[in-house]
Amino acid sequence: MATPVLSVRDFCALLTKSKLLTPDEVDAVRRRWEADHPDADGDVDGFVKSISGRKGVITHWQAALLSRGRADGFFVEGYKILEQLGKGQMGGVYKAAHALGQVVALKILPASRARDARLLARFQREARLLTQLDHPNVVRAYQVGDSGGRHFIAMEFLDGETLDEVLDRRKKLPVPEAVRLVRQALDGLGHLHERRTVHRDIKPSNLMVTPPPPKHGPDTTLDATLKILDVGLGRELFAEALGPDDQTATQLTVEGAVVGTPDYMSPEQAKDARTSDIRSDLYSLGCVLFHLVSGRPVFTESSVTAQLLRHATDAPPPLPPDAPPGLQAVLDRFLAKNPDDRFQTPEEASKALKPFQAGGAAPAKSGVNPAYQKWLDTESRADGDLPAPPLPKPGTRPAPALKPGTGTASAVPSWQPAARAPALPPPPGDDDDLVDVELVTAAPPPPALPPPPVYVKLPDDRSLLDLNRRDMLMLTAGGVGVVAALAAGYGLAKLVQGLRAPKTDTDPPEG
Template identity: 35%
Template sequence: MSSSEASPQKGASSANKITHLGEFRLKRKLGAGGMGDVYLAEQESLDRKVAIKTLKKKFANDPKFVERFYREAKAMAKLDHPNVVRCYAVGEDHGFHYVAIEYIDGKSMQDWMDELKQLSIGDATLIILACLDALSHAHESKLIHRDIKPDNILVTSKGVVKVADLGLAKAVDEDNSMTQSGTGLGTPLYMPPEQARNAKHVDHRTDIYALGGTFYNFLTGKFPFSGDTALELIMAKESGKFESVRKLNPEVPEKLDLLIEKMMAKNPDHRFKNCAEIMSLLEDMELESPSLSFIDGEAASGAPRVRRKGKSKVSSAAAPKRSSGHEVSSAKDAERSTSKNKKEVVEQRVWFIQHQNAAGKTIVSKMTVAQIKQGVKAGVINTTAKVKRTAEGQFIGLAQCPEFDSVMQVRTIKDKADARATNMQDKINEISRDYDRRNRRRFFKNLAEGTWGWITLIIYLGVIAGICYLGYLFIPELWRWIAVKLNLS
């Protein structure tokens, strides 16, 4: 498609179509969104592809909205994060207000969900972690998305996750309503109930709720709430009840199920305080895949990957000149023998060590290097223990001595891992307690509602019985009175 075929027109009567907006040459139309049309363009000064979003006429005719649009676009341009679609420029040309953003050569997660129907736990977790990282960065800059959904989560051809429309979603939402076109108050399928009640007074926790709903959709292929109309959907959300992820997908671990439920708590105060808290929990679960499985392996080669250390190789040019096989072998044997003897001598050296015994009392003992290492590995000797070579010397920390450096590094890593596991268990216990509290509240609420229903039924049946009894007593008398009045036999 030529640029003239894809460019916006100034009006229906205009004969010529626009091929440039500022320094951006329009190439073809990509689609239309809540804000307006979207075009693929080329930034001529930097020779790079960009996406151009133009404002609809109903927005462009509102000076207050245009001012806010520019303000939000400038705020978005300040975001610099690998998982956020970048904003390059905002301006006005030929009567069109536009914003130039990073062009993503891939598809949205909604496109992928239409194709895949459901994601693996590893893929879904990897995408959500990237979104949490992006949203955390945005929230620190006082930007709230307010329209998180699979449509606004893009994946490049190399498997990099990008959150789109950060900042712009807020500008467009403020003057829209549920009955207008566009994103309005957000997408009803994912937005929290408080956003439907008052979209102008929400905070970053609205993004947490919507991302929880998106996570739910990724893992189950379904939506937590349903309704034939937006109003029915919002009313369903007000109940706060939905089928658990684990019920629809038994492969989902219970702690992940609890995490999603807390992200989607009806009351914002019952959700996580921030995205960093959720990221910490998810990373501790270690459920994410190293890369997205639905992206082709070769295409995904540009995605960030963990580089593992390998053995270094010595080139033939840098290698030492070879001697005869016998000489080389003898030299190596001698080197190994010397190294072994030195190590044995070091291991048998006696040190004075200041440490705590089993009763918690600080004592000074004499131990060999080998004994101290074994004690540190077994956890008998604490990492705060101090040593000295001679009785007159000064105690120093174990980590300061080369003899104990390696064993202390291993012990430190182990202590951190143990602390991390304990912290993880504490967080899981916290989610479980919160889950139990809400279940108890739900039980008593249902019990109260059920008891009141029975009481109402009993009263209703009593009233009917009373009416029947009064009829039984007075209808014969009433009939006799009517018969006398009408002279009936």
């Protein structure tokens, strides 16, 4: 069990053992400290403060673990763990640097979690999906690996803020600025559509703008690039070809269940998320556009069921009076109840929004170290990608794809580690309390995470207002129960009133 370090020499011994610095580097750091602070071997806090932080030789997170007596777990294959960004059901998300200089967000599923077949299947499914994506407006995954039973995904590290955070601060955006961001999101959705993928949870907290606005300058996103996050919740349309066992392990929804966020959910997705297609994502993005330009969601209800009902039946409220002419008509197509009445592709929707867009910088390319990219191409990529079936038309189910083992190459890169890395240390002071995190920013600690997707049971093939025989029986039984309860309460009240009534002259004398 790790014990606190009580001397500078002991701390340096752990630092050497951790391999974060070479023995010569550790010796040089210790000598400088001793020269400036003679007889201060017991001042571990002062020594740690002097060598950690932005200008230090180790990070605060690394220093905190070393101070607790931990000297292992700072490396996962070729990646050095710099700090913890967040924790999730899948494990931890860490900022890490590859030996070739590329900074990444490393998402790790510990061996203890990987023993859960369903969690492991979902993690591998997410990895399989992410490695097929390569677009400036979608967060990218560089590498997938398995190190000593610990599965990991090396992802693009983003320095920015979500649209949720932008709205919290600015409340709403000018129409040209909002349209610019939404058109970038449409470009990203177009790439997902080409990869036979539906996101199913488009909302402000899953859309990040990077870089964030400067601290001393205009608060604007006109020079930022929008990235779609949390693609792991999306559904690969060709995943339905998996065998029965795989379908049981990886299926995220059950018949009639709802996956998504009620503020931004399409009517058909509320009935059965498995039947939604790219037009459902367009409805969600239309809800985001309305929120950006009006400062509030399309519908606001305290009850999830009532909110879903309004999405299914009510016309959206009008845009603010200062909205440019023609934008309302475009938004109405985004938010049409029937998917056939909406834009059918992201490209069609983007073309309709183009007249309302402001200028600004073009989306930035993903910054990948050329040496790291070359290493990925030669060392860590699979020999072939999973061939995709023909793109299905909106509203139709795809033809079954080949099952694993029938001639289809794996889409998950096969990467054999050179050696097993030690177990990843837990975060200081909080070893195993995990919450859901997909990706977090490089900014100071983010605010509380958004609520997880809501799961609501709804009818499969009938209107939200339809009542069948079973519903009528339940309503009748409930009504009878209420009437019986009221009658019983009334009778009890009369009985108590009779017992408390004052005595009359005809009452028998007491005693």
